[in-house]
Amino acid sequence: MESSGENPASNPQEPAPDEDLGTLKYQLLGPSLTKAGQDSVDQQKVSEIIYNASKGSKFFNHEQDRDRNLTLKIEQILKEKARLDRLDLSSDLRRADEYLAELELSRDLSQHVIHVDCDAFFAAVEELDRPELKTVPMAVGKGVLTTCNYLARKFGVRSGMASFVAKKLCPQLVLLPQNYDKYTAKAQEIRAIMAEYDPLFESASIDEAYLNITPYCDENGLQPGEAVQRMRAEILETTKVTVSAGIGANAKIAKIASNLNKPNGQFQVPNEREAIMEFMRDLSVRKVNGVGRVFERELESIGVKKCGDIFPHRALLAKLFGEKAFQFLAQCYLGLGRTKIEPVETHERKSVSTETTFHDIGDKEELRAKLWWAAQELEKDLARTQFKGRTLALKIKLHTFEVLTRQTAPSRPVSLAKDLYSFALPMLAKLEKDIPNIKLRLLGLRCSNLVSTQKVGLNFFGIATQPKPATAPASKPPVSASSVNADHEICVEEAFEAAARQEIQDEMNDLEQLSQEIPDGSIAREPEGSATPEVVETPPMWDCPICTRPQVADDRTFNEHVDFCLSRQTIREVAQDTSEETSLIPHNSRKRKMPSQAGIPEMDPKQKRLFFQ
DNA sequence: GCGGATCAC
DNA sequence: TATGGTGATCCGC
Numbered sequence: 247m248e249s250s251g252e253n254p255a256s257n258p259q260e261p262a263p264d265e266d267l268g269t270l271k272y273q274l275l276g277p278s279l280t281k282a283g284q285d286s287v288d289q290q291k292v293s294e295i296i297y298n299a300s301k302g303s304k305f306f307n308h309e310q311d312r313d314r315n316l317t318l319k320i321e322q323i324l325k326e327k328a329r330l331d332r333l334d335l336s337s338d339l340r341r342a343d344e345y346l347a348e349l350e351l352s353r354d355l356s357q358h359v360i361h362v363d364c365d366a367f368f369a370a371v372e373e374l375d376r377p378e379l380k381t382v383p384m385a386v387g388k389g390v391l392t393t394c395n396y397l398a399r400k401f402g403v404r405s406g407m408a409s410f411v412a413k414k415l416c417p418q419l420v421l422l423p424q425n426y427d428k429y430t431a432k433a434q435e436i437r438a439i440m441a442e443y444d445p446l447f448e449s450a451s452i453d454e455a456y457l458n459i460t461p462y463c464d465e466n467g468l469q470p471g472e473a474v475q476r477m478r479a480e481i482l483e484t485t486k487v488t489v490s491a492g493i494g495a496n497a498k499i500a501k502i503a504s505n506l507n508k509p510n511g512q513f514q515v516p517n518e519r520e521a522i523m524e525f526m527r528d529l530s531v532r533k534v535n536g537v538g539r540v541f542e543r544e545l546e547s548i549g550v551k552k553c554g555d556i557f558p559h560r561a562l563l564a565k566l567f568g569e570k571a572f573q574f575l576a577q578c579y580l581g582l583g584r585t586k587i588e589p590v591e592t593h594e595r596k597s598v599s600t601e602t603t604f605h606d607i608g609d610k611e612e613l614r615a616k617l618w619w620a621a622q623e624l625e626k627d628l629a630r631t632q633f634k635g636r637t638l639a640l641k642i643k644l645h646t647f648e649v650l651t652r653q654t655a656p657s658r659p660v661s662l663a664k665d666l667y668s669f670a671l672p673m674l675a676k677l678e679k680d681i682p683n684i685k686l687r688l689l690g691l692r693c694s695n696l697v698s699t700q701k702v703g704l705n706f707f708g709i710a711t712q713p714k715p716a717t718a719p720a721s722k723p724p725v726s727a728s729s730v731n732a733d734h735e736i737c738v739e740e741a742f743e744a745a746a747r748q749e750i751q752d753e754m755n756d757l758e759q760l761s762q763e764i765p766d767g768s769i770a771r772e773p774e775g776s777a778t779p780e781v782v783e784t785p786p787m788w789d790c791p792i793c794t795r796p797q798v799a800d801d802r803t804f805n806e807h808v809d810f811c812l813s814r815q816t817i818r819e820v821a822q823d824t825s826e827e828t829s830l831i832p833h834n835s836r837k838r839k840m841p842s843q844a845g846i847p848e849m850d851p852k853q854k855r856l857f858f859q
Numbered sequence: 860g861c862g863g864a865t866c867a868c
Numbered sequence: 869t870a871t872g873g874t875g876a877t878c879c880g881c
């Protein structure tokens with residue numbers, strides 16, 4: 247099927263004849279191509295099936311656009327490289343070498359860091375409940391797969407793949423809905439064991455963790471490899487799930503290594519400079535956490551495929567990709583990474599967000615309902631995490647898959663649905679005005695610039711005071727964890743007073759805010775007699791985003807009313823479109839992840855972030 | 860500071 | 869027929 251009828255001149259959606267389908271098809275293969283379990287798969291055939299399943303869809307066209315843009319960007323990079331190649335780069339070369347030398351001085355080979363990764367975690371947990379699933383290709387997830395077992399991977403099925411595509415690759419694929427609570431419970435069992443090996447271990451996600459096992463090895467007279475063997479055996483014994491592990495001098499090496507003997511295996515890179523350099527030399531840059539498909543292609547275009555290729559290009563990298571990218575790549579070349587492993591609770595959260603995908607919506611009222619829904623979701627999440635946001639962002643995805651964001655700084659930190667809604671609505675209204683015939687497939691809200699609403703942790707003196715989450719059964723308060731700061735008890739009374747003052751101020755701002763926002767609200771409202779100004783009376787009224795009629799501005803009354811309208815609306819929608827049922831009905835009780843997850847990536851997203859302070 | 864983009868899971 | 873949600877960071881303006 248390679249070329250049969252692929253380029254009929256009449257079809258405007260076909261790429262230009264000279265366009266390279268290779269990069270596009272590679273793009274369509276998805277991000278987890280480098281993951282384990284794909285070795286024996288005929289990628290050629292798989293990408294052909296995916297391509298044909300996707301061809302012509304809006305998603306496909308968007309991917310095609312992105313692919314074209316990347317190709318253009320790479321042309322620019324190459325042009326710039328050609329220009330630089332003609333220049334004298336000796337000073338850049340010197341700077342690069344100085345930086346490498348500086349990094350080399352920071353090399354720390356004294357720690358044994360491991361990265362533990364559960365094998366096909368969600369699928370494995372499901373197989374525990376239903377052993378018969380072990381013998382069939384199976385995946386977890388609805389519209390998009392979150393995990394699949396290794397039998398499914400033999401067909402080219404991967405996480406992140408649309409389930410209808412997966413079904414094309416593997417018609418007998420068994421699809422299970424996600425049961426996050428179950429996975430969370432299992433993850434806790436595993437963490438309990440990991441805590442024996444490093445009480446200060448760091449959860450990187452629900453199924454991954456970093457541990458520093460140096461003290462454990464010292465205390466028990468074990469080599470790192472032996473300790474990890476023991477831990478993996480213990481995990482399998484008591485929880486019945488297999489994990490893979492990587493062992494190295496830092497988090498970056500451990501992370502890479504944990505993928506090398508998957509599933510149910512481990513791999514160690516010795517804590518020796520030469521061994522590390524050799525390990526990195528032949529390692530594809532794509533295997534490094536932070537190098538995705540885009541950066542991989544950019545690097546490849548200038549001849550950097552393996553980490554060893556970084557060195558000969560060191561003089562150019564900063565100019566071509568930026569200083570941060572250069573620093574990141576320098577550390578890849580040297581095999582350097584973070585050795586500090588700490589509980590995820592100590593990390594400071596930067597944002598709280600929610601978003602939902604739905605069938606294409608162009609109707610303004612329906613969009614307001616979605617916005618209201620998002621506002622309510624975000625209010626819940628902000629309450630759970632105990633934050634308010636100084637910045638509020640609206641995110642939309644057009645029916646073409648193009649993503650736009652708009653943000654605003656409310657006059658005071660916001661956390662209530664009504665505030666989130668009323669500050670977000672003008673942004674949505676403006677987008678509707680600017681984009682004729684707008685149709686959305688996703689809408690979301692995000693709060694950043696967070697302010698803690700915790701009574702004790704009012705962030706005096708800029709101290710990040712994240713109290714330990716309720717999850718830690720914490721048999722004992724920080725005994726071994728003596729490093730935890732005990733100095734945030736201070737000024738409790740002042741904190742309360744300040745909070746009280748703030749609350750009064752908030753109330754006043756509220757009223758003021760409301761009087762300003764009502765005119766915007768009237769965008770949502772039908773003309774309704776065109777009498778606008780009278781709404782700003784002492785007992786404030788809010789427009790219901792659904793029925794657009796003003797309601798008494800009491801939280802409970804208002805919410806109940808809107809919920810009622812929403813449920814009526816939901817029923818109408820479901821009647822029209824059953825396929826969207828789950829995303830429209832407010833039953834999202836199992837939506838969230840576990841408290842301690844917080845998703846702190848182990849290292850620089852792409853070329854970013856310094857990890858050596 | 861804002862908006863777009865990339866990345867991880 | 870049809871392609872997710874949450875959080876983070878960096879770049880160019």
